[in-house]
Amino acid sequence: MVADIGTGVPMGAIPSCFDLDRLILALSDAFDLVGVDKTGHSRRVGLVAARIAEELGWENGEVRSLLRAALLHDCGVSTTGEHHDLMGALRWADSVEHAARGAGYLAAVPELAPLAPLVAEHHTAWTNLCHRGVAGDVALAANLICLADRTDALLQGGATAGRELVAALRGHGGFFAPQALAALDRLARCEAFWFALDEPVLSEALARLMAAGEPVLLDTKAVVRLAAVVGGIIDRKSPYTECHSGGVAKVSVLLGKALGLGEATLRGLEIAGYLHDIGKLRIPDELLNRQGALDAAERLRMARHAFDTRVILTHAFGPGGVADWASFHHECLSGNGYPFHLREGDLCLEARIVAVADVFQALAQYRPYRAPLTTDEIAALMDGMVFAGKLDAQVVAACKERMGECWNMATGG
Ligand SMILES: [Fe+2]
Ligand SMILES: [Fe+2]
Ligand SMILES: [Fe+2]
Known part of the structure; x- marks a missing residue:
């Protein structure tokens, strides 16, 4: 007998339509499995990016779209070797490859294709994005994912949560958008911002953000x-x-x-x-x-x-x-x-x-x-x-x- 994992859908039913956000959350967890026992990276990146966007005054729809991209940002990483390199170094030389590969995967699915440019640029330095003339909204969204990603990499590496962590990120001159760093610094003063990155509060917060709009079927x-x-x-x-x-x-x-x-x-x-x-x-x-x-x-x-x-x-x-x-x-x-x-x-x-x-x-x-x-x-x-x-x-x-x-x-x- 197999223990059931309850989700409220009748046993054995094949739905005729599927909720995109539910699929994205499940796939995000699957991509995080590449970290073997270090799970939850994409969920934390999603919440941190969404919180910074809210702090910057973004609309609900923009926050949701950013959240979707953040949840899938590492879909270009299939091997534990790449995952280790990505989490270990703040600026890993080959990080651009997995970003381009991930963007390619998303571009092949029409419903996810709008997220591809954000994933493509999620390891590009802010100064490079500006220099190359990447559209302002894409550039800032991609950079928020980058900032959230590096925040979690530092946390998982043992850094103490708080404003010192933001100061360490600020030390990588020009890599992050100044307004994004300033917003993260404001959030970082609040202990609860960091505590909310632990389960089950993390998943509850993501569910609330995803439910804040019409479902995409x-x-x-x-x-x-x-x-x-x-x-x-x-x-x-x-x-x-x-x-x-x-x-x-x-x-x-x-x-x-x-x-x-x-x-x-x-x-x-x-x-x-x-x-x-x-x-x-x-x-x-x-x-x-x-x-x-x-x-x-x-x-x-x-x-x-x-x-x-x-x-x-x-x-x-x-x-x-x-x-x-x-x-x-x-x-x-x-x-x-x-x-x-x-x-x-x-x-x-x-x-x-x-x-x-x-x-x-x-x-x-x-x-x-x-x-x-x-x-x-x-x-x-x-x-x-x-x-x-x-x-x-x-x-x-x-x-x-x-x-x-x-x-x-x-x-x-
Ligand atoms: Fe198998
Ligand atoms: Fe198989
Ligand atoms: Fe990542």
Whole structure:
């Protein structure tokens, strides 16, 4: 039995529209997982940036838009190595790359594209922004994210909260807008400003800010587009998983169609495929890319990714449905899978489909220790997994009838 993570949405329902801010908050938490156990960075950056903007007298709508960009500002960081460099140095030489990459991801999603310029410039010095003639509103919003980001980096590095911290930031002459520093300095006098960066007050404050306007609703097609972009971010985590999430999404849809599932379910399967490994963002690079054997603690850390996927997707989509289909991809009919150890009766057809697609894509993909397997080799291995009670016989049969198509879908061929 799986413990539910309550969000008030009926179990198993696939909504026909999705709240953009709810998705952004869940994705922000997912991107923060790259910090492994140092979580909450984007939420704190979001609140600090929003508070400075309020202090500067910005309108509600402008504050909300800044908050969205701040929550997603590190979406261009997939590896723990990059995350470490970013948090460790106030001005890291390669920080521009992840900002440009993140902006590129956001630009590919129409509903998030207006946030892209802010993310693109969130590590650019204020004097450079002015010198290059970046539009005033974009420049100041990007610089507020930068200031909030560096504030949290100092806090996480052990700096004491207060005006001394602002003075340290002021020491980086020209990097931050003078009016932004002055506003942060006014806020910094108030102890409560700093105390509010701790949970649960932090999340309550963000929820209030997000609720201060009309919700933006996305249809299923838009969420599939967003999920495809996030799948690319997940796959960038390791050179060995390039195209993995996209391949799993496409094979899942192909198998779902072959097994007679309806359009809404197929779109849910596609989203589940793109996002099934989102919990992998929390696995340290060296562990994910390790070729040798893992010890017990490392195996536990790896197994956790499917649990983290379930937490993130339950926050994004509600319990059941997509969250389950995605996060049960390492479960086995025999009960010997992980991390929930579900049995046959707990695993719906959609979850069994994602599990087969996951195995198929991994076997069809190059690994440093082996070439991609042939369709015959994959069929033989999957037969063995059916016999061992790992995979569903009906889903594997549907896959074997369409080996060529599955191969093309899995490998992008
Ligand atoms: Fe950051
Ligand atoms: Fe996985
Ligand atoms: Fe996977």
